[in-house]
Amino acid sequence: MKKITGIFLSMLFAVTLAACGAKAPAGEDVKEETKTEDVNDEKMTEEKKDDKTSAKTDLNVFAAASMTESLEELKAVFEEENPDLNLVFNFDSSGTLKTQIAEGADCDVFISAAKKQMDELDPNSDTKDSDITIDPDTRFDLLENEVTLAVKEDSRKDIRSFDDIKTDKVETIALGNADVPVGQYSESLLKNMGVWD
Known part of the structure; x- marks a missing residue:
């Protein structure tokens, strides 16, 4: 059993990609080197974030x-x-x-x-x-379910409670399927009221 x-x-592994660039013109070596270091620092920071996510x-x-x-x-x-x-x-x-x-x-x-x-x-x-x-x-109970009667907002039939289901005010009822809790609760409620059939 x-x-x-x-x-x-579920582990995801970060793939490190090396950045390759063209050689900088003379006199710009220092700037390019600094830029490359900054880019590499940013990549390392991103890789650390990816590692945390993958862990x-x-x-x-x-x-x-x-x-x-x-x-x-x-x-x-x-x-x-x-x-x-x-x-x-x-x-x-x-x-x-x-x-x-x-x-x-x-x-x-x-x-x-x-x-x-x-x-x-x-x-x-x-x-x-x-x-x-x-x-x-x-196992423990987290919440409670409660069957609620919902009536169309523009209804003029003055349906106020489940007892009104027994009257001529109600012509159509929509229920959840019997394989879902709201359908099971609704069926149980209507059976207890004696109006299921």
């Missing part, structure tokens, strides 16, 4: 698509505080990410939008369905 652990290292460890984060904006904003802050790490994101539906992980994709951190997909990778869960699993000791 393989567990998702470890950090995958970073990639941290593969599989996260629900709903986390895209938040995680992209946090990336710069995280990498500044952890200069040896480079966050590599894979955003998709939690179901798709879970499948990719179960099939052996390189993943260090899984941020699911629902408990279901996490449970399916948890070796301590009754619903585990993969030989590749998360480390249950690292």
Whole structure:
């Protein structure tokens, strides 16, 4: 049984290119030499920057698509505080990410939008369905999801709550797919209200 652990290292090696120039006219040797030294100093500084970048460890984060904006904003802050790490994101539906992980994709951190997909990778869960699993000791709740009723801004139907779904005010409902958490939450909500059928 393989567990998702470890950090995958991706090294990039800087290639040093030597600068070659034509011989300077007489009397300009000193200037040209100084310029060459300055250029070489700049190149060495750039190479040092490249070496620092190449020495970073990639941290593969599989996260629900709903986390895209938040995680992209946090990336710069995280990498500044952890200069040896480079966050590599894979955003998709939690179901798709879970499948990719179960099939052996390189993943260090899984941020699911629902408990279901996490449970399916948890070796301590009754619903585990993969030989590749998360480390249950690292699992914790980060955020909460909440089903929200969204109504078109220009709607004149005065829809104010989920109870209005039971009335003639609502003609059409759009839901997320059943393989993504928002679709599962919505289905559960409508079933509990007795209006799923």
